[in-house]
Amino acid sequence: MTGNLTLGPILFHWPAEQKLDFYAKIADEAPIDTVYLGEVICSKRAPFFEQHYDEVADRLQRGGKKVVFSSLCEVVLKRERRAIEGFCELTDFEIEANNSSALLHMNGRPHRIGPMMNVYNETTMAYLVKGGATHFSLPVELPGASAEILAKTAADLSVGTEMQVFGRASLAVSARCYHARAHARTKDNCQFVCEDDPDGMPLKTLDGKPFLAINGIQTLSQTYLNYVSELPDLQAAGITHYRLSPHSQDMVAVAEIFRDVLDNKIEPGEGDVRLSAATGSVPFSNGFWHGKPGHLRI
Amino acid sequence: MRPELICPAGTPAAMRTAVDACADAVYCGFQNATNARNFPGLNFTVDELETSVAYAHERGTKVLLAVNTFPPAGKFDLWKEAIDTGVRLGVDAFIVADVGVAAYGSETYPDARLHLSVQAAASSPEAIRYYCREFGVKRVVLPRILTVPEIKQLATEIPCEIETFIFGNHGLMVEGRCSLTNYVTGLSTNMDGVCSPAAQVHYERDADGNLSSRLADFTIDCFSCNDKAGYPTICKGRYLADCREGGYYAFEEPISLNSSPLLPELIAAGVHAFKIEGRQRSRAYVKSVVSAFRKAVDAVMSGDEPNLADLVALTEGQKQTEGAFKTKKWR
Numbered sequence: 001m002t003g004n005l006t007l008g009p010i011l012f013h014w015p016a017e018q019k020l021d022f023y024a025k026i027a028d029e030a031p032i033d034t035v036y037l038g039e040v041i042c043s044k045r046a047p048f049f050e051q052h053y054d055e056v057a058d059r060l061q062r063g064g065k066k067v068v069f070s071s072l073c074e075v076v077l078k079r080e081r082r083a084i085e086g087f088c089e090l091t092d093f094e095i096e097a098n099n100s101s102a103l104l105h106m107n108g109r110p111h112r113i114g115p116m117m118n119v120y121n122e123t124t125m126a127y128l129v130k131g132g133a134t135h136f137s138l139p140v141e142l143p144g145a146s147a148e149i150l151a152k153t154a155a156d157l158s159v160g161t162e163m164q165v166f167g168r169a170s171l172a173v174s175a176r177c178y179h180a181r182a183h184a185r186t187k188d189n190c191q192f193v194c195e196d197d198p199d200g201m202p203l204k205t206l207d208g209k210p211f212l213a214i215n216g217i218q219t220l221s222q223t224y225l226n227y228v229s230e231l232p233d234l235q236a237a238g239i240t241h242y243r244l245s246p247h248s249q250d251m252v253a254v255a256e257i258f259r260d261v262l263d264n265k266i267e268p269g270e271g272d273v274r275l276s277a278a279t280g281s282v283p284f285s286n287g288f289w290h291g292k293p294g295h296l297r298i
Numbered sequence: 299m300r301p302e303l304i305c306p307a308g309t310p311a312a313m314r315t316a317v318d319a320c321a322d323a324v325y326c327g328f329q330n331a332t333n334a335r336n337f338p339g340l341n342f343t344v345d346e347l348e349t350s351v352a353y354a355h356e357r358g359t360k361v362l363l364a365v366n367t368f369p370p371a372g373k374f375d376l377w378k379e380a381i382d383t384g385v386r387l388g389v390d391a392f393i394v395a396d397v398g399v400a401a402y403g404s405e406t407y408p409d410a411r412l413h414l415s416v417q418a419a420a421s422s423p424e425a426i427r428y429y430c431r432e433f434g435v436k437r438v439v440l441p442r443i444l445t446v447p448e449i450k451q452l453a454t455e456i457p458c459e460i461e462t463f464i465f466g467n468h469g470l471m472v473e474g475r476c477s478l479t480n481y482v483t484g485l486s487t488n489m490d491g492v493c494s495p496a497a498q499v500h501y502e503r504d505a506d507g508n509l510s511s512r513l514a515d516f517t518i519d520c521f522s523c524n525d526k527a528g529y530p531t532i533c534k535g536r537y538l539a540d541c542r543e544g545g546y547y548a549f550e551e552p553i554s555l556n557s558s559p560l561l562p563e564l565i566a567a568g569v570h571a572f573k574i575e576g577r578q579r580s581r582a583y584v585k586s587v588v589s590a591f592r593k594a595v596d597a598v599m600s601g602d603e604p605n606l607a608d609l610v611a612l613t614e615g616q617k618q619t620e621g622a623f624k625t626k627k628w629r
Binding site: 080 | 484
């Protein structure tokens with residue numbers, strides 16, 4: 001094994017049944033080392049799956065996966081603040097903070113730093129390590145040149161570094177729900193319309209060009225980030241963990257392809273061809289890694 | 299308590315204008331990626347800042363230096379230099395967002411005053427208290443997402459001063475967490491201080507006279523010949539979705555924030571400082587907006603009704619909103 005393959009939290013509002021099936025399949029079949037669980041995007045969605053986490057975590061662990069719980073990324077309301085506080089008291093699992101309100105509670109206890117936490121440089125990384133951070137998922141827009149420096153810093157500090165290598169890129173979050181807005185509702189009376197779009201709601205430009213995808217308060221890229229061809233570069237840069245972001249496509253197949261490339265069983269070029277086939281030819285991008293516009297395929 | 303009026307200074311001339319219009323403090327940045335308004339033709343050289351700080355201080359106005367972007371690995375020295383220079387020139391506070399920059403500032407210059415930028419996206423008491431505990435932050439600039447009752451409650455839960463935006467651009471994305479511009483243009487709001495860069499903006503008119511505004515490869519909006527074309531900021535554009543007929547403002551209308559009617563309530567809620575957005579705006583704009591708000595704040599403090607009718611005319615597209623302050627229904 002030459003690199004850990006991880007599965008990020010499900011960003012979209014899938015029905016509980018679908019999530020249960022998904023994680024059962026991941027537990028049994030996917031060559032994934034670590035699975036992140038938890039509702040990261042919307043506190044209103046959280047109650048739908050809360051009662052299942054014990055069962056899912058147990059299933060994943062029995063399948064040989066490490067389980068990490070990932071926190072909400074936006075914390076404003078009382079219930080969100082309480083959720084973060086409770087989240088930070090978890091002791092059975094590692095946790096990943098996606099909002100700085102969690103850092104107040106951690107105060108030296110071990111935790112991971114999520115991709116929405118803005119760790120762009122060595123000084124920030126070193127400071128957060130002093131506060132208990134053990135692992136960093138780097139921002140999705142970070143270019144390879146900076147990621148390489150951060151990975152070296154992380155190695156010196158004996159902490160892990162992770163980058164998303166597959167799936168729509170999170171580009172922005174808001175306090176407003178854009179799913180509700182599209183349906184002329186507000187966040188408070190959204191009626192969970194986001195459930196209609198398992199990979200996000202596509203937005204096109206006025207001249208019909210696919211552009212973005214809406215997921216509640218989150219805006220994602222329309223293209224799927226695909227760093228399969230960049231995996232050797234990421235490995236050479238010293239990135240230790242590679243994150244797949246879950247989509248409705250066959251994630252077991254996706255994981256197998258990335259695993260095979262990481263293990264040098266197949267060439268990245270072949271991985272790329274197989275990935276297109278496995279995902280129904282969704283459009284891919286890799287511009288961010290190359291310091292170019294994120295939507296581009298270099 | 300008399301709240302401070304914090305005014306934009308995109309250029310030395312705009313700074314003098316704001317100082318002369320009796321701003322309590324002005325905020326500005328250097329001509330590079332260290333601040334979140336790294337636009338061509340804006341901001342200060344070191345020499346300009348030195349002269350401007352002297353001008354402001356002679357007239358009792360504070361100068362706040364925005365060093366509020368996120369240095370990418372390998373380039374941190376530029377941000378250090380901005381802090382070092384600011385200290386040498388005697389600025390009154392630094393507006394910071396990055397943990398590393400805050401750590402550098404507080405460790406190297408324990409006496410320097412740090413304000414937490416809106417770019418830090420600290421929207422809960424716990425997040426704000428983290429920055430106060432770690433870096434001795436003295437003031438937080440709140441994201442434009444909280445209602446007046448929420449701000450009032452927040453004021454009782456944090457150990458630092460509160461600054462809120464009162465007028466200007468009304469963005470809905472969590473600031474400091476937006477990579478839309480980088481996705482389209484290859485320039486990052488967080489790392490380069492750039493949002494919808496003008497160099498990649500194009501306007502195209504079709505045979506019927508309709509005007510499209512484009513940012514790099516993407517159409518952001520389209521206007522009939524009778525409409526006034528807006529600047530193609532991604533989160534203010536119109537897009538198509540399957541559940542909608544025709545283009546709609548998927549994120550927010552091109553609208554300006556004007557919370558002036560809520561000024562008395564915000565003061566009562568415990569807001570220490572009001573920020574006027576617009577370092578990219580003209581001197582004439584700065585002069586009229588700052589003067590009007592100066593009168594308004596002073597009127598409220600002496601128990602009179604503030605008169606702000608003139609401010610409506612200054613807002614983008616003549617449309618304005620009290621934003622999140624009034625109600626949480628917009629969410």
